[in-house]
Amino acid sequence: NAGVTQTPKFQVLKTGQSMTLQCAQDMNHEYMSWYRQDPGMGLRLIHYSVGAGITDQGEVPNGYNVSRSTTEDFPLRLLSAAPSQTSVYFCASSPDWSSYNEQFFGPGTRLTVL
């Protein structure tokens, strides 16, 4: 199993550009989520999904869209990139909605918005 994969590893955007961060998992996990990590602020939840076709907002959803058409994939879209979105983005998955499951994280995407 590859686990959770993310592409690209690194990305530089100009203000106003749009892009999609890809996330895929091959563990048949129902629950998937996106976090952003900024220095001194830990990991903050952007959006999450409890299964295909179901998504919801996390703590910091503004400026981001998600969709979940399959169990495996959970892409994160930046609609119009801003410098404040410079961050490291992690996708994570777990077997289901239960809070007692560990989260499996992908390797991350390091995004810089100029």
Place this chain on the structure above:
Amino acid sequence: GQQVMQIPQYQHVQEGEDFTTYCNSSTTLSNIQWYKQRPGGHPVFLIQLVKSGEVKKQKRLTFQFGEAKKNSSLHITATQTTDVGTYFCAGPGVTGGGNKLTFGTGTQLKVEL
């Protein structure tokens, strides 16, 4: 909303010294999880605590969950260079939180020879 704070934010130790990081939640937690992130890497699950007052050990690491289920600690005995990284605690809400984890701010550990 729920807040999870960790102290200290940074800790430098000499190899062989002990290290402790503390995690405090503004709300009662149904369980707490701990993760380790190596420099340049991604968070990796270490352990979960569920019961009030629970203590678990993993070799040189000791994890505790407070009696009120609002705080937790991670203690490392005789640190090694392999312990370098950032340690995060994370907790869901007591009700309806599901896997919507709130992560602490993290403690970055540096170990010097």
